[in-house]
Amino acid sequence: MNRTEILQKAQEQVLEYLGKLSTREKRVLISVVALLAVLALYVVADEISTAFDRQARELRILAAQSEQVTEKLTRYKTLVARQRSAEQQFKDVTFEGGVRSYLEKLIQHTGRIQSGQYKITPSRSRKLGENYELEPYNIRFETSNLKLLVNLLEKIPYGDKPLLITQLEIKKSRRSDKLTVSVDVSSIKYVG
Structure with missing residues (x-):
């Protein structure tokens, strides 16, 4: 027996079992399946929402850090330019008598x-x-x-x-x- 035959046989058994159920039992079964689906969906949605919140928080932190890095890099470049200018200005200055x-x-x-x-x-x-x-x-x-x-x-x-x-x-x-x-x-x- 191969896999498809096993699946077909299981499907036939499930349909036969469902066919024997009364209307009331079918409604209860559908309600239970729907409730389980809603609960599963809620758990998955909650995890996804938590993941998105965490990512949004991390993005805000990274954006703030990015701005700080940009400001510090600009400040660093300004200071390096000033240092080079001062070095150039004072490099050749000598005081003969002190x-x-x-x-x-x-x-x-x-x-x-x-x-x-x-x-x-x-x-x-x-x-x-x-x-x-x-x-x-x-x-x-x-x-x-x-x-x-x-x-x-x-x-x-x-x-x-x-x-x-x-x-x-x-x-x-x-x-x-x-x-x-x-x-x-x-x-x-x-x-x-």
Whole structure:
């Protein structure tokens, strides 16, 4: 006996059994089969709905993360461009007599502040990236000439040998006749 014959025989037996049932028994059987079908459909639909909800939640999370990655990538590209620009700007800058000597000349010539009327304090140098070193200095002085102060502050970052101004503090004296200036500047030295 092959498979199709077995299926045909089983089908005949089921039809014969159903034929012997009364109308009431057929209705009960149809109701039970329909109820089982509805329950099975409910279980399957619930699982599908849960799967779709989970996927929708994961998609929202991925979309948010994608936006963050895009923002961070844009920020990274901007920072890399700034770094390259700063490296290019400071790579060829050398201070023959040292940074302190350059600052003294700049203060005396551009700011017209006499020797002894300013104080330059070096701080500990630190690495800046792989190829550069940051040498910070604090400059303190008093001035009454605002135009010379502006020229000096402009010459520090935009002069022949640019330095970074990292902090600037200007206070008026009690009589408002002088300005007390504290400037933190840093040189960037290529150490290769």
